[in-house]
Amino acid sequence: MSAPNKNFDPVTPAALDPANLQAAVDAALSAIAAAEDLPALKQARLEHSSDKSPLALANREIGALPPSAKAAAGKAVGAARGAVNQALKAREAALKVAERERILTSERVDVTLVNDREPVGARHPIHTISEHIADAFVSIGYGVVEGPELESEWFNFDALNIDRDHPARTMQDTFFVGAADSGAVLRTHTSPLQIRTLLTQAPPVYVVCPGRVYRTDELDATHTPVFHQVEGLAVDKGLSMVDLKSTLDWFAATMFGEGIVTRLRPSYFPFTEPSAEVDLECFACRGESVGNPDRPCRTCSSEGWIEWGGCGMVNPRVLRSCGIDPDEYTGFAFGMGIERTLMFRHGITDMRDLVEGDVRFTTAFGMDG
Amino acid sequence: MRAPLSWIKEYAALPEQVSAREVAERLIAVGLEVESVDEVSVEGPLVVGRVLEIEELTEFKKPIRFCQVDVGDQVRGIICGATNFAVGDLVAAALPGAVLPGGFQISARKTYGHVSDGMLASGRELGINDEYDGILILAEGEVGQDARGVLGLDDAVLDIAVTPDRGYCLSIRGIAREAALAFDVEFSDPAAAVPALEAAGPTQPVDLRAGADRFTTRVLTGVDPSAASPAYMVRRLTQCGMRPVSLAVDITNYVMLELGQPLHAFDADKLTGAIQVRLPHDGETLETLDHVQRTLDPQDVVIADDSGAIALAGVMGGLTTEIDDASTNVVLEAAHFGASRVAATSRRHKLSSEASRRFERGVDDDLALAASNRAAHLFAELAGADIGGLVDIDSREAITGIAFDPQLPTRIVGLDIPEATVTAVLTRIGCNVDGQSVQPPSWRPDLREPIDLVEEVARVVGYDRIPSRGPAMGTGIGLSESDRLLRRLRRRPAELGLVEVLSYPFLGEAELDALGLPADDPRRVAVRLANPLSDEQPLMRTTLLPGLLAVARRNVGRGADSLQVYEYGQVFRDVAEVRAPVADAGTRPEGHVLDAMLSALPRQPEHLAVLVAGAWSRSGWWGTGRDCDWSDAIRLARAVARAVGVHLDVETDAHAPWHPGRCARLTVDGHLAGHAGELHPDVVEAYGLPARAAAVELDLSVLLAAATPVVAAPAVSTFPVAKEDVALVVDRELSAEQLRKALERGGGALLESVRLFDVYEGPQVPDDKKSLAFSLRLRASDRTLTEDDITGVREAALAAAAELGAQLRG
The missing domain is CATH 3.30.56.10 (Phenylalanyl-tRNA Synthetase; Chain B, domain 1)
Structure with a gap:
């Protein structure tokens, strides 16, 4: 390096020779352009932009110039260094983009690989449909009531007007508990919840009661000794069979689709009077299969109607057993089998699938059936 | 019917x-x-045939007959396996081309070495009844005539x-x-059409003491025991599903079917003395017609003579006075027995008969005499009997009128039903309507209250006339808080990856033994069913685990490698012998009676059980999976409880059916909420489950009682956190949770959280020790912590740990 120029000698160090400066810039730019990746660019930076680079040397040689020449030389060197640094920056940005792209390309996966690492849960359709029914009734102002499955005989029979020697009492194939005088049974229907509700709640009463019930049937494709019912009960001033029929039609449409209605047939239950069997219009064929052998319907056996449950006006004797004056209040009640509802709603053909606990069956229904 | x-x-x-x-x-x-x-379900040629010849084929294992049968236009050879007929009998012959019920096609075919040119039909083959021991023998008919008319097969x-x-x-x-x-057409009452009879000749005296309000006897003499039942009677009995037996029995059954009055015929020559209708003596027995020797209950009613009981009133006759094929003198009984007495007797003796089915549903109490007369006429007409005298004891009460408001049907049905319609309907069903008093007919003992009459009006007016409008709207305001909390608990396991299953709540002692429950375990206090489906499972479940284990075994048997299942449902606890009073119906029971009925029942809390076995996370292209273990069970239990804001405390326990060293007792505020952990290897082995299967059982009622439905919001501090790690050496027996709680307690309010991050047992620490490493996060709500604060908290936490013998690991 030249010594400091204190004597204002007109000298021009070689490094500041414009031709040399230009050559250094050219060499730097071509090295930068030639750098194909970030390490190569780092090397080019070391050679052409570091403290030991020709341009850095040129910058230091400015001190050797007479004061009058310093400004012009400084400007020239500054421009040269600026050009090199700008090229470095641009090249670095371009190389970074290229590098990111290369990595992303190399990280490509087969997204069709299935990740079934964690278990997936599901709910039993008996319970999801019970909640579905309860929710429907909650939306029209009914409460939800549950109760014990091992029930006092008075609640299961006597209070429901099924007296001790009534044929219905054996008709229902009851599971009796313990000694003959235990006074307790496994409830044969959800109707004792009518009694439990009416004993604790003053009218107006509007409730639905889903629950598990028991009859001594052997398990086969269409029967199970342990099954589920949903009971509906309304007791208020001025309720009539028109309210009963209207509510059942609304229930049918809610569960099986707009326009599906019910049909009532006179029947007998000790705890309702008048009583009726509830038939559901076949939601699969809507009656079109009746008398039409070309279009048979498996859901209703081409009958057009499906037996759904029982219903009626609450028998005044039941109201009196609960301390309610039947001259002031009337009520209606209905009960449907949940398994039955589920079987024809989902096309389940074998009851055993509902009770055996095979996880493959439940899993198909997911979280909400 | x-x-x-x-x-x-x-x-x-x-x-x-x-x-x-x-x-x-x-x-x-x-x-x-x-x-x-x-x-009719028989198609093609089914004709009346006469058997002309029978050739017994003896070379086969069972008797086979080759018969020549005249079928009108020709004589056909027909093979038959039955032996209940003789040459000359009229039979029903299905000829080639006929199709019997079930699509069974008849054709000429070679069998037993002969060509069988048709088939001689049994009752079952024609779908008439279940008789298949022999073929049908016809009482009448022209050879070659279509047999459908003779058999009533042209009738629906x-x-x-x-x-x-x-x-x-x-x-x-x-x-x-x-x-x-x-x-809406005319009805001619067959009971009213029975001609009256003189009450002359010998009588059978009756001493009526109990059980009946009407009792008649009619003596019939000179009955021809060889007289056969006429074809129409046989056909109708068969159509109605009854088996023709003998003329005397067939007549009583026929009149019962026709009119609804059960009748009983005694062999008069086997009776000794007057007939008594009375309660049984202590220990009295009776052999009924079904050959069962029955010990009578003091509440039964019997028909007796001087020899003792001869019939179970309203249910079944006795053997000693049975009509046989030599009986010539008959005493015909027609009576009206109380419905509930008969029902109780039928139930006690597990004996349901055609008579008891009718009496327990209520028989027309004005029918006995007409039915007796009808039968007497038939005995005279068909068996040449002389009709003797009648004894008729009648203590019936008059049917009382029902006070009836004719507006009631309108109020209950919701249709406008004019009073004239109400009166017309009630009159048509046989009631006597007199202003506002309605007297039901004798055949309707079920009509007792105004509402019973409303139903009659409604059914005749027609349920199809009831219109539909919007549903009856309730007055509620949505699910109750406890409903919502319970739903969260029931749903949470599925959200956590478990599959819900259902099982029957029946249990056997062997299953409790398989769980390894000690003799005094409260889960052995179980209600026993009087009539279980299976003798192996007579108990009601006290725990959900046996059911869930059985479901798990079934799934494993069907090829499941791993299982994550749960179930919720009621269990039946603390009571083995239920004694609930039964009050009268019709009025609200007194409070103490209601309380007694409710408190006699077992406690029936809802439980929730979980079973996990095999892989929790599976192996796959991502690498190796992870098996379920005891810690998953506890994690899941706590996650379920958190669904209702409950924090479960975990303590070491040894409780069947869990692994004695891998069982957690779960509590909330000191109340036992359940257990979780790895199952005992004996249980896992007994049920054939993957090793290390783990389970949870929770009492949801405990969780609900402790639930915090409304979460109190935390104060979130924005000041910096300070982190301190400590490794502590403690006795191996000390539980990590105890130590964590000590650190938490000692650290005080500035300690935000304490998390266990490492457990070490090995050469770096003494044999009976282990090292537990915790990370502590410290933070104040109102300032940045100073070094002094941090040191103070750390020292305080360590001091609390030291009380448990913990030493800082060097």
Whole structure:
């Protein structure tokens, strides 16, 4: 390096020779352009932009110039260094983009690989449909009531007007508990919840009661000794069979689709009077299969109607057993089998699938059936 | 009750061409449950044949006959396996081309070395009854005539399930009455058509002491024991599903079917002294017609003579006075027994008969004499009997009128039903309407209250006239808080990856033994069913685990490698012997009676159980999976509880059926909420489950009681956190949770959290020790912590740990 120029000698160090400066810039730019990746660019930076680079040397040689020449030389060197640094920056940005792209390309996966690492849960359709029914009734102002499955005989029979020697009492194939005088049974229907509700709640009463019930049937494709019912009960001033029929039609449409209605047939239950069997219009064929052998319907056996449950006006004797004056209040009640509802709603053909606990069956229904 | 349409038409003036289906539909509309309509189902040639010759083929294992049968236009050779017929008998011959019920096609075919040119049919093969021991022998018919008419196969039979309130419909008389009502046509009462009889000749005296309010005896002498039942009677009995036996028995059954009055015929020569109707003596026994020796209950009613009990009143006759094929003198009993007495007797003796089915549903109490007379006429006509004297003891009470407001049907049904319609309907069903007093007919003992009459009006007016509008709206405001909390608990396991299953809540002692429960375990205090489905499972479950284990075993048996299942449901606890009082109905029981009924029942809390076995996370292209273990069980239990804001405390426990060293007792505020952990290897082995299977059982009622439905919001500090790690050496027996709680307690309010991050046992620490490493996060709500703060908290936490013997690991 030249010594400091204190004597204002007109000298021009070689490094500041414009031709040399230009050559250094050219060499730097071509090295930068030639750098194909970030390490190569780092090397080019070391050679052409570091403290030991020709341009850095040129910058230091400015001190050797007479004061009058310093400004012009400084400007020239500054421009040269600026050009090199700008090229470095641009090249670095371009190389970074290229590098990111290369990595992303190399990280490509087969997204069709299935990740079934964690278990997936599901709910039993008996319970999801019970909640579905309860929710429907909650939306029209009914409460939800549950109760014990091992029930006092008075609640299961006597209070429901099924007296001790009534044929219905054996008709229902009851599971009796313990000694003959235990006074307790496994409830044969959800109707004792009518009694439990009416004993604790003053009218107006509007409730639905889903629950598990028991009859001594052997398990086969269409029967199970342990099954589920949903009971509906309304007791208020001025309720009539028109309210009963209207509510059942609304229930049918809610569960099986707009326009599906019910049909009532006179029947007998000790705890309702008048009583009726509830038939559901076949939601699969809507009656079109009746008398039409070309279009048979498996859901209703081409009958057009499906037996759904029982219903009626609450028998005044039941109201009196609960301390309610039947001259002031009337009520209606209905009960449907949940398994039955589920079987024809989902096309389940074998009851055993509902009770055996095979996880493959439940899993198909997911979280909400 | 099976009712031939032709018989119904005798008493109800139905349209001539009405189809059986239409009759069924109209009967259904007025409330009879017609279960099926059985119509002709034999196609092709079915003719009356006469057996001319029988050749016994003896070279086969069973008796085989080759018969020559005259079928009118020719004589056919037919092979038959039955032996209940003789040369000269008239039989039903199905000829080639006939199709029997079930699509069974008849053709000429070679069998037993002969060509069988048709088939001699049994009752079962023709779908008439279940008889298949022999072929049908016809009482009458022209050879070659179509046998359908002779057998009643050209007639439709309605099969009606009679509900308990309609005892009168267990007769053609009752069903015809309903058919006439349904079609609004005339009804001719067959009971009213029975000609009166003189009450002359020998009588059978009666001493009526209990059980009946009407009792008649009629003596019949000179009965020809060889007289056979006429063809129409045999056909109708068969159509109605009854088996023809002998003329005397057939007559009583025929009149019962026709009118609805059960009758009993005693062999008069086997009676000694007067007939008594009384309660049984202490320890008295009776052998009934079904050859069962029965010890009588003091509440039964018996018919007796000087020899003792001879019949179970209203249920079944006794063997000693049975009519046999030599009986010539008969005492005919027609009585009216109390419905509940008969029902109780039938239930006690597990004996249901045609008579008891009718009496327990209520028999017309004005029918005994007409039915007795009808039967007497038939005995005279068909068996040449001389009709003797009648004894008729009648202590019936008059039927009282029901005070009835004619507006009540309008109020209950919701349709405007004019008073004139109400009166007309009630009159048509047989009531006597006198202003506001309605007297029901004798055959309707079920009509006792105004509401019973409303139902009659409603069914005749027609349920199909009831319109539909919007549903009856309730007054509620949505699910209750406890409903919502319970739903969260029931749903949470599925959200956590478990599959819900259901199992039957029945349990056997062997299953409790398999769980390894000690003798005094409260889960052994179980309610026992009087009539379980299976003797192996007579108990009601006290725990959900056996059911869930059985479901798991079934799934493993069906190829599941791993299982994550759960179930919730009631268990039945703390009571083995239930003694609940039964109050009267009709009024609200007194409070103490209600309390007694409710408190006698077992506690029935809802439990939730989880079983996890095999892989929790699976192996796959991502690498190796992870098996379920005891810690998953505890994690899941705590996650379920957190669904209702409950924090479960975990303590070490040894509790069957869990692994004694891997069982956690779960509590909330000191109350036991359940257990979780790895199952005992014996249990895992017994149920054939993957090793290290783990389980949870929680009492949801405990969680609900402790639930915090409204979460109190935390104060979130924005000041910096300070982190301190400590490794502590403690006795191996000390639980990590105890140590964590000590650190938490010692650290005080500035300690935000304490998390265990490492457990070490090995050469770096003494044999009976372990090292537990915790990370502490410290933070104040109102300032940045100073070094002094941090040191202070750390020292305080360590001091609390030191009380448990913990030493800072060097």
